[in-house]
Amino acid sequence: MTTPHSACLHESGGFPDRKLLALLMADGRQSYAALGQQVELSTAATKRRVDRMRKEGVIRGFGADVNPAALGWSIEAFVEIYCNGQVPPKQMKEFAHAIPEVHDAYTITGEADGLLVVRCTDAAHLERVLGRIRDQHDVLRTRTAIVLSHL
Amino acid sequence: MTTPHSACLHESGGFPDRKLLALLMADGRQSYAALGQQVELSTAATKRRVDRMRKEGVIRGFGADVNPAALGWSIEAFVEIYCNGQVPPKQMKEFAHAIPEVHDAYTITGEADGLLVVRCTDAAHLERVLGRIRDQHDVLRTRTAIVLSHL
DNA sequence: ACTGAAAAAGTGGCCTG
DNA sequence: CAGGCCACTTTTTCAGT
Numbered sequence: 361m362t363t364p365h366s367a368c369l370h371e372s373g374g375f376p377d378r379k380l381l382a383l384l385m386a387d388g389r390q391s392y393a394a395l396g397q398q399v400e401l402s403t404a405a406t407k408r409r410v411d412r413m414r415k416e417g418v419i420r421g422f423g424a425d426v427n428p429a430a431l432g433w434s435i436e437a438f439v440e441i442y443c444n445g446q447v448p449p450k451q452m453k454e455f456a457h458a459i460p461e462v463h464d465a466y467t468i469t470g471e472a473d474g475l476l477v478v479r480c481t482d483a484a485h486l487e488r489v490l491g492r493i494r495d496q497h498d499v500l501r502t503r504t505a506i507v508l509s510h511l
Numbered sequence: 512m513t514t515p516h517s518a519c520l521h522e523s524g525g526f527p528d529r530k531l532l533a534l535l536m537a538d539g540r541q542s543y544a545a546l547g548q549q550v551e552l553s554t555a556a557t558k559r560r561v562d563r564m565r566k567e568g569v570i571r572g573f574g575a576d577v578n579p580a581a582l583g584w585s586i587e588a589f590v591e592i593y594c595n596g597q598v599p600p601k602q603m604k605e606f607a608h609a610i611p612e613v614h615d616a617y618t619i620t621g622e623a624d625g626l627l628v629v630r631c632t633d634a635a636h637l638e639r640v641l642g643r644i645r646d647q648h649d650v651l652r653t654r655t656a657i658v659l660s661h662l
Numbered sequence: 663a664c665t666g667a668a669a670a671a672g673t674g675g676c677c678t679g
Numbered sequence: 680c681a682g683g684c685c686a687c688t689t690t691t692t693c694a695g696t
Contacts, residue, residue, distance in 0.1 A: 378582070381575065381577050381582065384574070384575035384577075385574050385575050385577060386572075386574070387572065387573060387574070388539050388540060388572075388573040388574045388575045389539060389540060389573040391672095391689080391690060391691085392690080392691075393689080393690060393691085394690095402663085402664080403690075403691075404663090404664090404691090404692085405663085407691080407692090413581075416581075417578055417581070418577065418578055418581040419575050419576070419577055419578070420576040420577065420578055421538065421575075421576045422538060422539040422540040422573065422574070422575055422576065423535070423536050423537070423538070423539045423573070423574060423575075423576055424532065424535035424536050424539045424570050424572075424573050424574075425570070425571040425572045425573065425574055426532050426535075426536060426569065426570055426571065427568055427569055427570070427571055430567075430568070430569040431529070431532065438589075438617075438619065438626060440656075449659075449660045449662065452662060453662040456662055464661070464662075465661075465662040466589075466658050466659070466660065466661055466662065467658075467659040467660045467662070468589065468656035468657060468658055468659060469656055469657040469659060470654070470655065470656040470657075472656065475589060475656065503621070504621065505591075505619040505620055505621040505623065505626065506619060506620040506621075507617050507618075507619055508600075508617070508618040508619055508620060509600045509617065509618045510615070510616075510617055511600060511603060511604040511607055511615075511616040511617065511618070542670080542671055542672085543671075543672070544670080544671065544672095552682075552683095553682065553683055553684080554671080554672080555672095555673080555674085555682080555683075555684080556681070556682050556683070558672075558673075559681080559682085560681090
């Protein structure tokens with residue numbers, strides 16, 4: 361579910377909202393006062409807009425961008441999974457949740473049925489995780505691409 | 512460059528740092544006071560730790576998690592690119608920067624040479640972007656997987 | 663929608679273990 | 680050093696216009 365309930369920014373007055381989103385994506389800890397100056401709105405008006413966008417699901421939340429290497433996750437890999445017959449997204453989700461090294465999971469078009477983003481501490485760890493993925497029911501095979509550089 | 516300068520959390524005293532990172536990843540707008548309570552540290556000590564982790568590059572920044580659909584990006588796709596000979600990451604980076612619909616770019620191991628994460632407004636838009644990617648020098652072909660669901 | 667006052671959060675100094 | 684404490688500034692929040 362990528363689109364929760366309401367979706368697109370209504371065109372009327374959508375301009376400050378878009379700018380607010382850009383500013384918040386660049387620095388999610390800015391004060392409402394600072395944001396307000398940049399969009400030429402009062403602090404209160406700025407906060408109301410941000411609160412509304414949060415309630416609408418336009419803003420899903422705020423997070424920190426943490427260097428994975430600093431936490432010991434030195435290897436990142438994309439793992440395509442090829443399944444037996446059709447695999448409902450629900451099942452994908454469940455088994456992705458069961459493996460903590462899986463940081464993102466998608467169902468996709470094309471040859472593969474799913475795509476996992478996996479983070480591991482080292483090659484041996486990745487090998488073990490791939491084994492666990494392949495041991496899941498209905499997973500026929502995997503195709504792994506290790507990230508060499510992130511641009 | 513995924514690892515800027517210093518990297519791993521020093522083990523001594525690394526515990527509150529890890530917890531802080533987890534808390535900040537879950538909600539990057541919490542106050543230092545609230546964070547401090549959860550790690551049983553004073554407000555000032557909490558801020559000092561967060562500031563240090565920012566300087567060290569452990570925390571790269573803070574951002575808002577924005578629903579792409581709300582901005583009109585209704586299609587997301589992974590595009591593998593297959594190149595002519597070897598392609599230096601620098602070149603990948605340059606051409607990825609040249610196409611604004613490319614939101615992430617990786618060089619990877621395996622059959623493909625690179626992987627792009629692309630966001631478009633609709634199928635026609637995606638088709639145009641794929642055309643532009645294929646028109647780049649040294650790009651032999653692409654292999655696209657459109658995201659059906661994000662788990 | 664703006665204003666201003668009260669409450670809360672951010673920031674830096676200083677001292678202790 | 681890293682942590683707690685304290686004073687000072689900025690920001691947020693909530694009244695009453």
